[in-house]
Amino acid sequence: xxxxxxxxxxxxxxxxxxxxxxxxxxxxxxxxxxxxxxxxxxxxxxxxxxxxxxxxxxxxxxxxxxxxxxxxxxxxxxxxxxxxxxxxxxxxxxxxxxxxxxxxxxxxxxxxxxxxxxxxxxxxxxxxxxxxxxxxxxxxxxxxxxxxxxxxxxxxxxxxxxxxxxxxxxxxxxxxxxxxxxxxxxxxxxxxxxxxxxxxxxxxxxxxxxxxxxxxxxxxxxxxxxxxxxxxxxxxxxxxxxx
Amino acid sequence: xxxxxxxxxxxxxxxxxxxxxxxxxxxxxxxxxxxxxxxxxxxxxxxxxxxxxxxxxxxxxxxxxxxxxxxxxxxxxxxxxxxxxxxxxxxxxxxxxxxxxxxxxxxxxxxxxxxxxxxxxxxxxxxxxxxxxxxxxxxxxxxxxxxxxxxxxxxxxxxxxxxxxxxxxxxxxxxxxx
Numbered sequence: 001x002x003x004x005x006x007x008x009x010x011x012x013x014x015x016x017x018x019x020x021x022x023x024x025x026x027x028x029x030x031x032x033x034x035x036x037x038x039x040x041x042x043x044x045x046x047x048x049x050x051x052x053x054x055x056x057x058x059x060x061x062x063x064x065x066x067x068x069x070x071x072x073x074x075x076x077x078x079x080x081x082x083x084x085x086x087x088x089x090x091x092x093x094x095x096x097x098x099x100x101x102x103x104x105x106x107x108x109x110x111x112x113x114x115x116x117x118x119x120x121x122x123x124x125x126x127x128x129x130x131x132x133x134x135x136x137x138x139x140x141x142x143x144x145x146x147x148x149x150x151x152x153x154x155x156x157x158x159x160x161x162x163x164x165x166x167x168x169x170x171x172x173x174x175x176x177x178x179x180x181x182x183x184x185x186x187x188x189x190x191x192x193x194x195x196x197x198x199x200x201x202x203x204x205x206x207x208x209x210x211x212x213x214x215x216x217x218x219x220x221x222x223x224x225x226x227x228x229x230x231x232x233x234x235x236x237x238x239x240x241x242x243x
Numbered sequence: 244x245x246x247x248x249x250x251x252x253x254x255x256x257x258x259x260x261x262x263x264x265x266x267x268x269x270x271x272x273x274x275x276x277x278x279x280x281x282x283x284x285x286x287x288x289x290x291x292x293x294x295x296x297x298x299x300x301x302x303x304x305x306x307x308x309x310x311x312x313x314x315x316x317x318x319x320x321x322x323x324x325x326x327x328x329x330x331x332x333x334x335x336x337x338x339x340x341x342x343x344x345x346x347x348x349x350x351x352x353x354x355x356x357x358x359x360x361x362x363x364x365x366x367x368x369x370x371x372x373x374x375x376x377x378x379x380x381x382x383x384x385x386x387x388x389x390x391x392x393x394x395x396x397x398x399x400x401x402x403x404x405x406x407x408x409x410x411x412x413x414x415x416x417x418x419x420x421x
Binding site for chain 1: 385386389391398400407
């Protein structure tokens with residue numbers, strides 16, 4: 001549609017029909033929650049169920065969690081699919097550290113959640129001793145439906161209640177990755193729009209002169225756009241007569 | 244597999260050459276075993292490997308057992324095999340528990356059977372039995388910084404208590420309020 005085709009009221013109605021307003025937080029959470037790519041990381045027999053989760057029968061692509069990434073840099077979610085031996089724990093921790101924020105961990109099955117049947121010297125009794133776990137999926141092993149239910153629970157958490165994350169549970173605010181100097185004054189995407197939990201200053205309190213000038217330029221441009229178009233200034237075209 | 248009289252013959256032959264090295268024999272479920280002390284492991288195994296008529300030239304396995312509360316507490320088992328006759332012979336090297344601070348010791352047989360190197364490292368890893376003369380005695384399966392000998396019978400079974408949502412109030416410092 002070209003400028004000037006609709007008059008003011010019709011234009012207003014047109015905009016109301018086609019534009020929704022939301023917060024940046026919600027838009028980001030919507031994007032994150034619908035594309036959680038797991039890391040390609042199988043630990044034990046639960047990994048078989050995890051693999052069948054992406055098959056045509058279960059098709060977790062419906063929830064955007066089918067792309068198992070071979071690199072932790074590209075993965076959003078780590079599924080601990082099986083018992084974690086004490087020699088594997090530092091390896092998992094390193095993979096978790098290599099993943100980029102935001103990242104989530106699903107502990108799949110009894111073994112990684114609590115040690116399960118492996119109550120012995122070789123197995124870590126619960127994976128949340130070394131990584132923050134968001135969702136525990138019970139079962140031995142859980143069926144693919146159960147794991148997908150866990151993924152949907154995680155999705156609901158990301159979409160609806162992002163404050164239920166592990167940082168609140170474990171009081172881990174301020175551990176977001178990135179350079180400390182970058183974090184100090186910048187608006188954290190994680191915490192934007194909510195009060196800082198640890199009293200740390202999030203965002204700049206007073207706008208600088210440069211920011212004020214930029215704002216003034218943008219306001220002037222917006223006024224220009226709203227000015228009614230005179231007859232000889234419009235763009236020639238077939239729809240011209242409709243205005 | 245030597246039968247029971249054959250086993251007694253072997254024990255007698257060894258004892259005539261090396262006085263008092265074979266402490267006894269057992270014959271259970273058609274499996275023959277010689278019982279020896281920790282100081283005679285080298286000469287008994289060398290004799291069984293090299294003497295004409297014996298020639299148990301293959302060490303199929305080397306492992307240990309903890310017989311707590313029996314004494315001697317530990318035993319290292321050598322599973323020997325004569326591949327020409329398809330005869331198996333077990334040698335049990337009985338080792339006393341030297342006490343709290345010290346580790347039980349026996350001789351390494353890596354000089355006779357090179358395959359024993361990794362087996363002895365595994366036994367050391369899980370039972371804390373030291374093999375004198377081993378070229379590289381350190382942990383093989385457990386992490387390097389692990390403390391304890393996990394396959395001993397007095398090693399605690401089971402891991403840590405697991406915190407569930409219905410028990411987390413009992414764990415001090417876990418929930419925010421407590």
